[in-house]
Amino acid sequence: MVSIFTYRDERKLFAVIGAIIVAALIALIQIDAARAGRPSFLSSGATAFFGFFQTGISTVGDATRNAVGAFLDAPHLAGENAALSERNRALESENARLHEALSRQADAVAIERAAAREPGGIVAATVGFDPENQSRIVTIDKGAQAGVRVDAGVVDETGVVGRVVGVEPFTSKVLLLIDATSKVPAVVQRGRWWGIATGTSSRVQLQYVSQDAKLRRGDMVVTGEGRSFHAGVPIGRVVQIFHSEGALYQTALVEPAVSFGRLGHVLVLRGP
Numbered sequence: 001m002v003s004i005f006t007y008r009d010e011r012k013l014f015a016v017i018g019a020i021i022v023a024a025l026i027a028l029i030q031i032d033a034a035r036a037g038r039p040s041f042l043s044s045g046a047t048a049f050f051g052f053f054q055t056g057i058s059t060v061g062d063a064t065r066n067a068v069g070a071f072l073d074a075p076h077l078a079g080e081n082a083a084l085s086e087r088n089r090a091l092e093s094e095n096a097r098l099h100e101a102l103s104r105q106a107d108a109v110a111i112e113r114a115a116a117r118e119p120g121g122i123v124a125a126t127v128g129f130d131p132e133n134q135s136r137i138v139t140i141d142k143g144a145q146a147g148v149r150v151d152a153g154v155v156d157e158t159g160v161v162g163r164v165v166g167v168e169p170f171t172s173k174v175l176l177l178i179d180a181t182s183k184v185p186a187v188v189q190r191g192r193w194w195g196i197a198t199g200t201s202s203r204v205q206l207q208y209v210s211q212d213a214k215l216r217r218g219d220m221v222v223t224g225e226g227r228s229f230h231a232g233v234p235i236g237r238v239v240q241i242f243h244s245e246g247a248l249y250q251t252a253l254v255e256p257a258v259s260f261g262r263l264g265h266v267l268v269l270r271g272p
Helices: 007-036 041-117
Strands: 122-129 137-140 153-155 160-167 172-176 183-188 193-199 204-210 220-223 234-242 249-256 265-268
Touching: 041 122, 041 265, 183 204, 183 234, 204 234
Parallel strands: none
Antiparallel strands: 122 137, 122 265, 137 172, 153 160, 153 265, 160 172, 183 193, 183 220, 193 204, 204 249, 220 234, 234 249
16 A cells, blocks of 8 residues: 655654644743743743844944944034144144243333333343354344444343443344453442452353452342443342452352343343
8 A cells, every 4th residue: 555645744744743842842831930920941031032133233223324324424524623623723823822922921021120120221122142152142123223322231120131232223232241251340239349240151250359358159249330330230149259368359150140041122221
């Protein structure tokens, strides 16, 4: 007798029977979990799987939307970035300008105070110096047209700068106090001892001071009345004293009152 079932029919039958058995097992597991009052491991696993699947889909969707949005906004963002960069450069330039103006303002206020003490003085700015540093001479932006004359004293708010040694119509040369060829009559305020202030290229040496003078470190040295300066303009303070056995005079090293490395504006005196 020939069987009416083929091999394919047998596989279908076994598949149906297997599905019925699996469904029965799932039903039994669910019924048992329901009686125990807790979720079955099948429900928990299914919930976790679908939650993970949903999160993945949401993440991919958000990334896609963000990418599309960024692509569409690219020209606009590039324009904004260029505008911000230009604004940043403008702010940096303005900041540098304001810092320079503030720095100059402090110098201008200082020289105005000096001018208030010396009526008739000529305010000038330093515009050049000896690049080879062979002489301590600076150029100022005022000359004969402004009333500057040779041998006129030059000061700033803190004290003696030097004296004018050359005059052009619109500029002048100023020999600084610290130049080795500079000589200025000087007086030690405490005790009124006389001497001559001579430059040493970086400081000032007070020469020809009487051996009777009781010099001390910190003594203020000022100008004596002379051709270039009124009496009493600060020259600097004594920082070291030199004694030589049998010498007629004593010498002192003086730290200048003026900061020669940062001369900005000066005041040219009209004369004693």
